[in-house]
Amino acid sequence: MTLKQIFGKLHLWLGLASGLVVLIVAGTGILLVFEDELDEWANHDFYFVKVPQHARRVTVDSMLHAAAAYNPKLKIVRIYAETQAPDRSVVFYAKMSKTQPWHIAVNPYTGKVIKGLNYNKRFFGVVLNLHRHLCMNETGKAITGASCLIFAFMVISGIVLWWPKRWHILKQRTRIAWKSKWKRLNWDLHAVGGFYVHLVLFVISVTGLTWSYQWMNNAIYMVFDGKPMKKTEAPANTVIQPVAAGFYESLYQQTNNRLPYKGRVTMLLPEKDSLSITVNKLNHEASVYNIADVLYFEKGTGRILKETMFKNASTGAKVRRMVYPIHTGKLYGWPTQILALIAAIVAFSLPITGLLIYLVGRKKRKAKAVKKPVRVTVPQEESVEA
Incomplete structure (x- = not known):
């Protein structure tokens, strides 16, 4: 063969x-x-708001309070806010359990909740679950x-x-x-x-x-950096003090002052008070999609403890960051x-x-097998001597 x-x-x-x-x-x-374009078109009222005249945004803290009050059983873990996009709602990512994530949209001018959606029950939530897990979890x-x-x-x-x-x-x-x-x-x-x-x-x-194998992630880092992937963790707070009013708004403002380009600010709220708050900003002005810089703020004081700029990242980290836009086709946008x-x-x-x-x-093959004549060999009778 x-x-x-x-x-x-x-x-x-x-x-x-x-x-x-x-x-x-x-x-x-x-x-x-x-997905993003279709989801925003189908759920326009969830992602977009009407901008009133002489509009002034309420603070991120006020919006966080409204989102947390939407359902006391939900725990807010992330905040998504688009900068230089006045008509966009602020979306809060919350969890009831590991398998029940929610998205809660808040109007940034009224501070009121627009709507809450069970992420897995959204149309694209089901589609993504099928795409990655066939709706069968780890199996x-x-x-x-x-x-x-x-x-x-x-x-x-x-x-x-x-x-x-x-x-x-x-x-x-x-x-x-x-x-x-x-x-x-x-x-x-x-x-x-x-x-x-x-x-x-x-x-x-x-x-x-x-998304399926850790060895593939390690392979990217081994090829480009010569060492396995290292888990990134927020640095620990050096000073622990209560969060004052306007704290999250100050993080939002500091991030935009430090990273003045147009983009989406994401705040990751840690489960432990001992860990700092991770804030990353996706750069919408970059030539390719998914370029982001990361700032780490001390919880309570709002002091920047560490910053990780994409331009200073290792080659392996940069390549790994490009995996998502390459896989989804978002690398250079519509083309x-x-x-x-x-x-x-x-x-x-x-x-x-x-x-x-x-x-x-x-x-x-079946037709050929039927048409092919079967050769049958008939044994001749042996002569018997008298």
């Missing part, structure tokens, strides 16, 4: 084994490419992780099978015969369509491994999102066209 035949067998059986999962992950991926995570590994191999083996033996066949292997019969068209959609986006699909599948959308649509079609290729081939 040749190497290409071995790849063909593996491509076939691994494809059949993982096809359903790939179908689900790719199908949900199609929706998630423009689903293991299945999608294994399928992601298989899919990365499928892309490689697919190129091996696509590769023409002779260069004059290259033209046929690089165009889809739209006017041909459905069997040929189906093969072209699978093989040729897969060829044109194979690099994008390979990158998406490999980056997707970072790369459209590219990721096309790749996701092709990925969704591959299990379907691949299954049809297999069924057609199996039907041919």
Whole structure:
């Protein structure tokens, strides 16, 4: 058996084994490419507010108090506030338990809660759960992780099978015969369509491994920094004192003064009073998506204890930061999102066209076996000497 035949067998059986999962992950991926845009369009009143004349924002502390009063069972753990975007609501991320996160939107001009949403019960919450865990928690995570590994191999083996033996066949292997019969068209959609986006699909599948396997995260740091990933933890408070009125507003103002670019400020409220408060700001003015700088504030005093600027981060940390925008297509905005959308649509079609290729081939093999005459050898009678 040749190497290409071995790849063909593996491509076939691994494809059949993982096809359903790939179908689900790719199908949900199609929706998630423009998740933010679609979510904000569908829930406009949640994310946007009407800006009154001579408007003045209430303090972050007042909004935090309103969000906390929305449901006393919820614990606020993060605050999201867009700077230089006066028509945006301030969103508070809260948890009732590890599996029940909530988003609470507050009007920054009235200080009143607009609405609270159970994050997992949102449309895109369900879609994301399917995409990452198949709605099966850790079991689903293991299945999608294994399928992601298989899919990365499928892309490689697919190129091996696509590769023409002779260069004059290259033209046929690089165009889809739209006017041909459905069997040929189906093969072209699978093989040729897969060829044109194979690099994008390979990158998406490999980056997707970072959410399933810690060794993949460590590999990024080992390749670029020469050492494993180190867990980042907020520094400890040197002075512990009660939080005064206007404390979180002061953190918000300090962050925008220290980092004056347009972006989204995220405050992470620690579970322990002994840890400082982490505030990061996503830079919307950067050339690529997901560039963020981090400040650590002492709880109570509001003094900056430490700052971590993206430009000073290690190469491994920078590459790891780029994994999310590369995986989702957000790296350069709409152009790369459209590219990721096309790749996701092709990925969704591959299990379907691949299954049809297999069924057609199996039907041919059965028909050939029926038509092939069976040779029957009749033994001659042995002569018996008298």
